[in-house]
Amino acid sequence: MTTERLDWADPTLREWDAAVLSADPEVGIVLDRSAFYPGGGGQPPDHGVLLWQGVQTRIVGTRKGDDLYLIPAEGDPLPPPGAAVRGAVEDGRRTTLMRTHSGLHVLCGVVFRDFGALVTGGNMDVDPTSAPMLGVARMDFNLPEVPSDFKSRIEELVNAEVRRDRKIVDRVLPRDEALAIPDIIRTQTNLVPADATEVRIVDVVGLDVQADGGTHVASTAQIGRVEVTKVESKGRANRRVRIRVVD
Numbered sequence: 715m716t717t718e719r720l721d722w723a724d725p726t727l728r729e730w731d732a733a734v735l736s737a738d739p740e741v742g743i744v745l746d747r748s749a750f751y752p753g754g755g756g757q758p759p760d761h762g763v764l765l766w767q768g769v770q771t772r773i774v775g776t777r778k779g780d781d782l783y784l785i786p787a788e789g790d791p792l793p794p795p796g797a798a799v800r801g802a803v804e805d806g807r808r809t810t811l812m813r814t815h816s817g818l819h820v821l822c823g824v825v826f827r828d829f830g831a832l833v834t835g836g837n838m839d840v841d842p843t844s845a846p847m848l849g850v851a852r853m854d855f856n857l858p859e860v861p862s863d864f865k866s867r868i869e870e871l872v873n874a875e876v877r878r879d880r881k882i883v884d885r886v887l888p889r890d891e892a893l894a895i896p897d898i899i900r901t902q903t904n905l906v907p908a909d910a911t912e913v914r915i916v917d918v919v920g921l922d923v924q925a926d927g928g929t930h931v932a933s934t935a936q937i938g939r940v941e942v943t944k945v946e947s948k949g950r951a952n953r954r955v956r957i958r959v960v961d
């Protein structure tokens with residue numbers, strides 16, 4: 715991977731200068747430095763634009779291969795290799811996804827702490843029908859028994875943690891040190907690649923520590939209000955919790 719990840723260094727960064735390393739209409743555009751979140755861990759990739767010589771290239775997705783490829787909108791002109799570009803990440807979408815992702819970690823922390831359940835899967839997106847933009851997400855838990863008031867209780871518990879304004883910090887640790895943290899792997903299957911020598915940790919301080927590659931808000935109060943919209947049974951022990959993040 716030749717692209718420097720600016721999204722990890724500063725998740726609030728929305729505009730930056732970069733140089734084009736390669737550009738191919740089939741494969742995508744590679745920059746020397748990029749704040750586009752490339753997708754992963756349930757968080758979809760960013761959208762945005764590249765501006766160069768008075769021309770705009772819309773970026774509608776990413777592709778991870780041997781490099782981090784930015785996917786241009788169909789028909790948009792491509793900046794030539796070597797070109798200086800101004801990159802910009804679409805703020806509404808990214809900020810909504812950051813709040814939603816952090817909201818999922820609070821949910822994960824609360825359900826583990828108070829119900830002892832591990833996560834089996836999760837996903838998030840922006841609701842394309844909402845204006846202003848809202849984040850929607852689901853998380854699956856291994857939880858054979860649920861109390862009858864589970865839905866309202868977890869909503870109350872999650873929003874109590876949001877109001878406590880817990881700090882959310884990330885750090886990169888050597889693999890052994892990271893995996894030695896109790897409960898670090900909240901998903902039932904270990905998602906840390908076997909060959910990873912370092913592991914990025916996202917810590918909702920005092921509530922939840924996870925190996926995670928996503929972008930997050932700086933403290934839980936920035937999430938906003940979390941609505942638990944549905945709790946569904948998906949299989950004998952699997953409970954799917956759907957949330958919506960509102961202001």
Ligand SMILES: [Zn+2]
Binds near residue numbers: 924
């Ligand atoms: Zn996460």
